[in-house]
Amino acid sequence: MTLAYWCIFIAMLLPWITAFYARKIGGFIADDNHRPRAFLARAYDKAARADAAQQNGYEIFAPFAAAVIIAQATGKAAQFTINYWSVLFILSRLGYLYCYIKDKPFARSCIWGVGVVCIISLYIASI
Known part of the structure; x- marks a missing residue:
């Protein structure tokens, strides 16, 4: 499995980890599991910012995963390039x-833009 595929796996886990963190710092108890x-x-x-994150x-997971899979499947991008943009x-x-959890909105938006550039770059690399 390539590094880029591992990045898809990590990207899949990040929302789950963030949800766990949101519940933990929000004071989630067993009774809350009836209506999480x-x-x-x-x-x-x-907690609210972690939930929003x-x-x-x-x-953003689906566009990223699709970009990696398409870049891999076309065979037109070098593996290093795919790995670079994925990491x-x-x-x-x-x-x-x-930045989202620490309430740094400008930095958060800039960093979000970096992620979008990575996705677009993966699509461009597969052309």
């Missing part, structure tokens, strides 16, 4: 999560 989305809807501060992780995407997601 209602619990997160009442969350505030870091989780949702963004789900939104940079994961690093951008980690920075994005940090």
